[in-house]
Amino acid sequence: MGTLTNKSNVTNFNINRLSPDLQRQLTEVYQSEQLDSALEINRIYHGDARKLLSKIQPNSIALSIWSPPYFVGKEYEADLSFEDWQNLLSTVIARHFPIIKPGGFLVINIADILVFKDPAIPRIQAEVVSNKRSPVTRDDVLRAMAEHPDCNRYQIAKLLGCSEQTVDRRLNGNNIRGGKYEAQTRVKIVGGLIEEWGLNAGFYLYDRRVWTKDAAWENSRWHSLSYKSVDEFEYLYVFWKPGVTKVDRNRLTKKEWREWGSRGVWHIPSVRANDNHEAKFPLELPRRFIQLLTEAGDIALDCFMGSGTTAIAAIQQRRNFIGIELLEKYIKLAQSNVQKAMAEGQQLALPLNED
Ligand SMILES: C[S@@+](CC[C@H](N)C(=O)[O-])C[C@H]1O[C@@H](n2cnc3c(N)ncnc32)[C@H](O)[C@@H]1O
Numbered sequence: 001m002g003t004l005t006n007k008s009n010v011t012n013f014n015i016n017r018l019s020p021d022l023q024r025q026l027t028e029v030y031q032s033e034q035l036d037s038a039l040e041i042n043r044i045y046h047g048d049a050r051k052l053l054s055k056i057q058p059n060s061i062a063l064s065i066w067s068p069p070y071f072v073g074k075e076y077e078a079d080l081s082f083e084d085w086q087n088l089l090s091t092v093i094a095r096h097f098p099i100i101k102p103g104g105f106l107v108i109n110i111a112d113i114l115v116f117k118d119p120a121i122p123r124i125q126a127e128v129v130s131n132k133r134s135p136v137t138r139d140d141v142l143r144a145m146a147e148h149p150d151c152n153r154y155q156i157a158k159l160l161g162c163s164e165q166t167v168d169r170r171l172n173g174n175n176i177r178g179g180k181y182e183a184q185t186r187v188k189i190v191g192g193l194i195e196e197w198g199l200n201a202g203f204y205l206y207d208r209r210v211w212t213k214d215a216a217w218e219n220s221r222w223h224s225l226s227y228k229s230v231d232e233f234e235y236l237y238v239f240w241k242p243g244v245t246k247v248d249r250n251r252l253t254k255k256e257w258r259e260w261g262s263r264g265v266w267h268i269p270s271v272r273a274n275d276n277h278e279a280k281f282p283l284e285l286p287r288r289f290i291q292l293l294t295e296a297g298d299i300a301l302d303c304f305m306g307s308g309t310t311a312i313a314a315i316q317q318r319r320n321f322i323g324i325e326l327l328e329k330y331i332k333l334a335q336s337n338v339q340k341a342m343a344e345g346q347q348l349a350l351p352l353n354e355d
Pocket of ligand 1: 305309
């Protein structure tokens with residue numbers, strides 16, 4: 001066997017020096033049938049990633065980078081059971097293997113599930129020691145209600161000089177809006193699942209980094225009721241498809257290598273204004289990976305495109321992109337963001353898909 005050229009001409013190299021096993025494995029990886037009609041570059045497609053990924057030209061994507069639903073109850077995942085969510089992610093990862101270039105990468109940005117419901121957790125209640133406990137008793141509340149039958153909870157609270165939540169707790173004997181009697185939850189680590197799905201698909205976990213963002217105090221009810229920390233970091237799992245990978249240290253300046261290229265922990269503030277999409281990642285995240293792992297003219301894919309952040313990063317760095325997004329309202333948002341990025345003096349003048 002001499003020079004191996006795949007049918008889409010993505011690369012050619014001499015594999016004679018490799019072991020027979022590896023030669024066989026790589027031959028299979030490189031020689032996939034080309035699609036007659038595949039998704040086009042520099043377009044954002046409307047649909048389910050699981051269906052549309054198989055319409056992408058095999059061995060064509062230098063880097064796929066995305067942040068999926070995290071199973072934390074956002075609008076776009078509200079209907080998913082944990083099984084559905086696992087099925088979504090494992091299928092999407094598996095569908096990537098044929099389309100990533102040999103030697104190319106799949107980067108997944110995800111976080112652990114911090115409030116994972118588990119009814120099997122023993123219902124042992126912690127005693128929350130607080131010097132702010134209201135002296136108002138259940139009897140006080142019942143007496144006030146009997147004396148003022150027309151008052152609602154808020155008015156009773158005002159009469160008693162306590163919060164409405166205290167009235168509620170005294171009446172119901174629990175804290176119905178969270179706290180120590182809330183449905184039992186625990187932390188669910190997702191890294192092991194992601195690794196397993198990546199390996200099953202044929203990828204190898206090449207690297208992992210941590211993104212530290214702003215501490216989410218507001219989302220962390222539990223931090224004042226338990227010993228748990230607030231939510232302030234996420235993971236970046238970098239999978240590699242076997243093949244020849246060009247390692248070009250000149251893609252980054254010395255300063256960039258020092259500051260983030262070689263660093264396992266990236267400090268990047270979260271997106272402050274999640275006004276038009278509830279879970280954007282910062283532009284800097286795909287920007288860094290695109291700069292590190294691709295070259296001008298390569299294709300970067302995001303199959304959970306959301307507001308179009310990955311496409312904008314690709315445009316800014318003279319890469320091509322393909323986007324997939326389920327919700328129509330985000331397609332429109334992403335398309336408008338992409339058009340703005342193109343108009344801001346970028347080189348890609350290709351039309352966007354009107355689907
Ligand atoms: C965490 S957000 C990604 C946000 C994006 N990185 C950004 O910066 O705007 C996940 C996105 O995946 C979309 N989504 C959910 N399920 C999908 C599916 N099956 N196929 C394609 N997109 C999906 C959601 O509508 C949401 O916009």
